[in-house]
Amino acid sequence: MLPALLLHGVQWFLAxxxxxxxxxxxxxxxxxLARSRVRYMLLYGLxxxxxxLLIGALQLRLVQAASAPGGGPAASAPGxxxxxxxxxxxxxxxxxxxxxxxxxxxxxxxxxRA
Numbered sequence: 001m002l003p004a005l006l007l008h009g010v011q012w013f014l015a016x017x018x019x020x021x022x023x024x025x026x027x028x029x030x031x032x033l034a035r036s037r038v039r040y041m042l043l044y045g046l047x048x049x050x051x052x053l054l055i056g057a058l059q060l061r062l063v064q065a066a067s068a069p070g071g072g073p074a075a076s077a078p079g080x081x082x083x084x085x086x087x088x089x090x091x092x093x094x095x096x097x098x099x100x101x102x103x104x105x106x107x108x109x110x111x112x113r114a
Contacts, residue, residue: 004059004066004082011055015089018047019097033102041094048090056083 022040027033063079 004062004079007055007059007062008082008085011051011086012089014051014055015048015093018044018051019093023097023101028102044090044094048087048094052083052086052090056086059083059086 022044026040027036059082060079063082
Protein backbone atom coordinates (compact mmCIF):
# COMPACT_ATOMS: atom_id res chain seq x y z
CA MET A 1 0.00 0.00 0.00
CA LEU A 2 2.87 2.39 0.73
CA PRO A 3 4.22 2.37 -2.86
CA ALA A 4 0.71 3.15 -4.12
CA LEU A 5 0.51 6.11 -1.73
CA LEU A 6 3.92 7.32 -2.88
CA LEU A 7 2.64 7.24 -6.45
CA HIS A 8 -0.14 9.59 -5.36
CA GLY A 9 2.59 12.01 -4.31
CA VAL A 10 4.08 11.59 -7.77
CA GLN A 11 0.69 12.67 -9.18
CA TRP A 12 0.89 15.92 -7.19
CA PHE A 13 4.46 16.52 -8.36
CA LEU A 14 3.64 15.87 -12.01
CA ALA A 15 0.56 18.09 -11.87
CA UNK A 16 2.54 20.93 -10.33
CA UNK A 17 5.44 20.54 -12.75
CA UNK A 18 3.15 20.38 -15.76
CA UNK A 19 1.20 23.46 -14.73
CA UNK A 20 4.38 25.35 -13.90
CA UNK A 21 5.82 24.60 -17.33
CA UNK A 22 2.55 25.62 -18.95
CA UNK A 23 2.59 28.95 -17.10
CA UNK A 24 6.20 29.56 -18.13
CA UNK A 25 5.46 28.98 -21.81
CA UNK A 26 2.06 30.71 -22.00
CA UNK A 27 1.76 33.96 -23.90
CA UNK A 28 0.71 36.30 -21.10
CA UNK A 29 -0.64 39.15 -23.17
CA UNK A 30 -4.24 39.52 -21.96
CA UNK A 31 -5.85 39.32 -25.38
CA UNK A 32 -3.98 36.24 -26.56
CA LEU A 33 -4.13 34.47 -23.18
CA ALA A 34 -7.89 34.77 -23.01
CA ARG A 35 -8.21 33.36 -26.55
CA SER A 36 -5.78 30.49 -26.11
CA ARG A 37 -6.98 29.44 -22.65
CA VAL A 38 -9.01 26.57 -24.12
CA ARG A 39 -5.95 25.25 -25.95
CA TYR A 40 -3.92 25.31 -22.73
CA MET A 41 -6.76 23.60 -20.91
CA LEU A 42 -6.89 20.81 -23.51
CA LEU A 43 -3.13 20.30 -23.38
CA TYR A 44 -3.16 20.15 -19.59
CA GLY A 45 -6.21 17.85 -19.65
CA LEU A 46 -4.46 15.41 -21.99
CA UNK A 47 -1.43 15.35 -19.72
CA UNK A 48 -3.68 14.82 -16.71
CA UNK A 49 -5.58 11.98 -18.37
CA UNK A 50 -2.41 10.19 -19.46
CA UNK A 51 -0.73 10.49 -16.07
CA UNK A 52 -3.87 9.57 -14.15
CA LEU A 53 -4.53 6.49 -16.27
CA LEU A 54 -0.95 5.25 -16.18
CA ILE A 55 -0.30 5.92 -12.51
CA GLY A 56 -3.79 4.76 -11.53
CA ALA A 57 -3.30 1.44 -13.30
CA LEU A 58 0.05 1.03 -11.57
CA GLN A 59 -1.49 1.85 -8.19
CA LEU A 60 -4.25 -0.68 -8.75
CA ARG A 61 -1.72 -3.33 -9.74
CA LEU A 62 0.47 -2.61 -6.70
CA VAL A 63 -2.43 -2.87 -4.28
CA GLN A 64 -3.67 -6.08 -5.89
CA ALA A 65 -0.19 -7.60 -5.68
CA ALA A 66 0.16 -6.62 -2.02
CA SER A 67 -3.23 -8.04 -1.03
CA ALA A 68 -3.77 -11.68 -0.18
CA PRO A 69 -4.26 -13.97 -3.17
CA GLY A 70 -7.90 -14.58 -3.94
CA GLY A 71 -8.98 -11.49 -2.00
CA GLY A 72 -11.56 -10.60 -4.62
CA PRO A 73 -12.82 -7.13 -5.47
CA ALA A 74 -12.68 -5.95 -1.85
CA ALA A 75 -8.91 -6.37 -1.83
CA SER A 76 -8.48 -3.98 -4.76
CA ALA A 77 -10.83 -1.30 -3.42
CA PRO A 78 -8.03 0.83 -1.86
CA GLY A 79 -6.15 0.81 -5.17
CA UNK A 80 -9.27 1.84 -7.03
CA UNK A 81 -9.86 4.71 -4.61
CA UNK A 82 -6.27 5.89 -5.05
CA UNK A 83 -6.58 5.62 -8.82
CA UNK A 84 -9.74 7.75 -8.83
CA UNK A 85 -8.19 10.30 -6.46
CA UNK A 86 -5.36 10.78 -8.98
CA UNK A 87 -7.54 13.33 -10.77
CA UNK A 88 -7.73 15.51 -7.68
CA UNK A 89 -4.26 17.16 -7.81
CA UNK A 90 -4.61 17.94 -11.50
CA UNK A 91 -8.02 19.54 -11.07
CA UNK A 92 -7.14 21.49 -7.91
CA UNK A 93 -3.93 22.90 -9.29
CA UNK A 94 -5.58 23.88 -12.57
CA UNK A 95 -8.59 25.47 -10.92
CA UNK A 96 -6.82 27.51 -8.29
CA UNK A 97 -3.42 27.92 -9.95
CA UNK A 98 -4.91 29.45 -13.07
CA UNK A 99 -6.97 31.93 -11.08
CA UNK A 100 -3.98 32.86 -8.93
CA UNK A 101 -1.60 33.25 -11.86
CA UNK A 102 -3.94 35.21 -14.15
CA UNK A 103 -6.49 37.04 -11.98
CA UNK A 104 -7.24 39.59 -14.67
CA UNK A 105 -9.12 36.91 -16.62
CA UNK A 106 -11.61 36.48 -13.79
CA UNK A 107 -12.17 40.06 -12.69
CA UNK A 108 -15.23 41.93 -13.80
CA UNK A 109 -14.58 45.06 -15.81
CA UNK A 110 -15.08 48.35 -13.95
CA UNK A 111 -18.50 49.96 -14.16
CA UNK A 112 -19.06 51.87 -17.33
CA ARG A 113 -16.92 49.51 -19.39
CA ALA A 114 -18.35 46.56 -21.26
